[in-house]
Amino acid sequence: MNKAINIGIEEQAREEIGQGLSRLLADTYTLYLQTHNFHWNVTGPFFQQLHVLFEEHYVELAEAVDEIAERIRALGILSPGTYQEFADLSSIKEVKGDIPAEEMIERLVDSHETVVRTARQVLEIAQKADDESSASLVGDRLVVHEKTAWMLRSHLQT
Template identity: 35%
Template sequence: MAHQDSDINTIGLQTSSANQLAEKLNTLLANYQIFYMNVRGYHWNVKGPQFFELHAKFEEFYTDLLTKIDEVAERILTLGHQPLHAYSDYGRISTIEEDKNVAGGEDCVRSVVKGYQVLIELQREILSLASDADDEGTASQASDYIREQEKTLWMLNAYLG
């Protein structure tokens, strides 16, 4: 039986909780989009003795980021909201800043580390909010991303020594 209560959305969550989660997810989406373009830039522009290794690794990262961008946008839609889709909005709310003219291998890797750290921190906030709202879908998504990206950070930090 469907809820008639206007405080409950179509997937059974409190509307106020869904609104708060959608706003946080749009912030996450903005950070993913800026980070995605940064990693594309590292892929295109990396130079140095680790070129072949890093060029391939950055492609792996940005391909994964693109998948997650789509999944985050779809989760926002599932919550009954609209995902941001303009780079002017992304630039305004992202805490990850555009990274221009980075070409040194280690500098690129350090920037990737910083980007993943920002994403993980945001996803932990979202996980906490989603858990409080009994939003298993968003909590599960955030938890999966955190687990994967923590492992990626461990490997990147091992690479940097």
């Protein structure tokens, strides 16, 4: 027997928030994979700096994936967890092939900004439902992705 969830958020609102968080999870996981890919495959004069930087980013993203998925579950919604579900839900474009380090950085900036846009949509849904826990989580993610996009963008300026 499953006990009904009674956390002060209506079922429909929990489902809407869960759907939004699922999109955020998919974007975050896709960005994690992209960043890890670039960590493995970066080359050029800034290899060491970028290799280390990308590792810092994917480690942070791995922790974020877990936090987002656990929040979805706390809302009583089944969290997506397959490549296919993530591919269907994500707004981030997959990168294939060998690309130069500068293009990797450009793609990561675009991907972090995509996550920011997704997070803003989810934040609005969570705030409308008075879901402070989800809003706080999403707000924290916004700070991380906006700052990371800015820092990566700085690598592209001459």
